[in-house]
Amino acid sequence: MTSARDEILARIRASLADVPADDETDVPWAYGQPRRTDDLLDLFEERVRDYGATVQRVTGHLGATVVEALLAHGVTSVVLPAGLDPAVVDAIAQAGIVIRGDTPALSRATLDETDAVVTTCAVAGAVTGTIVLDHGPGQGRRALSLVPDVHVCLVAADQVVSDVPEMVARMVPATRAGRPITWISGGSATSDIELSRVEGVHGPRTLHVLLV
């Protein structure tokens, strides 16, 4: 009996009998190009805000700003991935917010009872107001930035690129290395009821971006 695999491949070859073996379709596209924009950081801020998320430029002490953000959302417990700036961790500890580390990994139930998460990111894009996590140091495994209801994300100014092509280009090595990648544009949202947009379904209902 032919395997499904062999049969499907044979069907495909038969179906494509009219296509010469050396046929190549040109893709008229220059990959990875920056898009011309005015001030990248201004645009990034504006576009993140368009999704109903909070975005704030950090001018003073980073740790203090993170604490302010957490307290503003009524956070009493937070999960902090390994690799976060120790100054930030200290400031949070001193503010009396319960810190949960993820080594060993927190159970799903504990994560669900945790109010917030603070992470860094791998790259961000101005035109679409997107942050991208490759779940490296400071970002944690994927569930950390998903289950808690508040996500405070630290974006370094030099991580902000223009648009999708540059973000994808920056994520190619991590993807090739087999790392999971998560693209986040605003908080979780749905338009499933009468196409009326509701912010906050399953993912964090609050996204707070701090631009450092």
Add this chain to the structure above:
Amino acid sequence: MSKRPVRPSNAHDADRLTPAPPPGRFLDSPTFPKQSKVELGNAVQRRNLYDAMRTIRTKRVGVTSEADDWEDLRLAGEAIKNRTLRHLDRYLLQLEESLTAAGSTVHWARDAEEANAIIVGLVNAALATPQGDQASAREVVKVKSMATQEIDMNEALEEAGIAAWETDLAELIVQLGHDRPSHILVPAIHRNRSEVRQIFLDEMGRYGRPAPDDLDSEPVNLAAAARLHLREKFLRAKVAISGANFAVAETGTLVVVESEGNGRMCLTLADTLISVVGIEKVIPSVADLEVFLQLLPRSSTAERMNPYTSFWTGPTDGDGPQATHVVLIDNGRTKVLADPVGRDALRCIRCSACINICPVYEKVGGHAYGSVYPGPIGAVLTPQLRGVASAVDASVPYASTLCGACVDVCPVRIPLPDLLVHMRHKVVEAKAHGRPHADDVAMRVTGKVLGSPGVWAATTKAISGTGAVLKKGRVDHFGPLPWPLSLWTNARDVPAPPNESFRAWYARTHHKDGSPR
């Protein structure tokens, strides 16, 4: 299918794990003209669709005109898909190799039955794995996926004693409402907020955490009820089933594009992840994603970017499912590929822009198409995938005005009107083998519509603003007319006498029952 009560009868649910869908198979649906008459009588649906489609069209124009290289992106999207499809065997072998190297297990399925058997086997095996002393619940959580709907996977799992829980909000509304999806992106678009509230109040408690007693019909509160209802299912999930928007041959990376975070929950929290992927979803390289991650969100939800996109490349140590399976399904796709004209339809990235712009869809909604794929793409793809043997499949290629709006919005430039005409030819050819002539179908519905001034007026109004041919209530040529008149005019090519209104002309030349004088 003909009735969708808000409070469905649950009599047949007694021995089921999940809410029963409406009885019967899609394939046995009435013809498009017949079912569309029923759907046209559903005033709630018509109003919902009218409002929703207008909103989304306007938004789409906004975000696509904002990208100054939109047309270049469309050309690139078209070219990447053609490049892949024209050597699909090669790219699939590369994909298989990369997936395997990344630690995923690849399965191939010729058709729905084979796919379902594989999936049931994988789920059974995953649930049999001891999980401490607790027996795993016989259930899976699902990411919204067209492929799993196409193969009717939920019912196959139900028969195997496994409950498949839909987690996308709209799919949840459809599932709890004992209903069928009517749109590929917003499957519950035919339901309004008060219907959704009633469904949640009536049904949630039967299958898990009940909706709060004081639930009102505000979308934000309805979404919150869904969040709570599904959270317990996510937190205990052992097995998740997803589709994939893209499968990257170079790396074995799968990509899911979503809004709510239910996708991330499934992709991240389960121990075993099974992804059901149509063979046409493969793209060559990671870099190609830059084209599609611009085209897809702007065309589908009309946003610059959708809230969440997940890439995964096999299992990751200490993060997410430790077993990842990919089921590659044919289920008619190689048949579509065999037709050098029709194969363009395989470029489809399921964005739904063609559905949202379609004046016919806007009037009748998705159920009349008798398939999980409605609108222009459904009218082309369904008869390609399933053949034109059934009454409904032979009728859907006529469910179009050929007004051309769909081809302009399609992000991968599928020539939908050409393909509709192409499929009409196939239907006509099939007649030679003893099937009912499409013209007969067209004639019957045309007569009905023209016999009713209300419907005719609504039909002419439907296309004003779409750039179609009717002006000031006069018809000066029978080019592409709006559906359902197009059923007739597009099947024939008849000049209209000048200075005579179409209705007057029709009355003069036709009997009351619609037959020509």
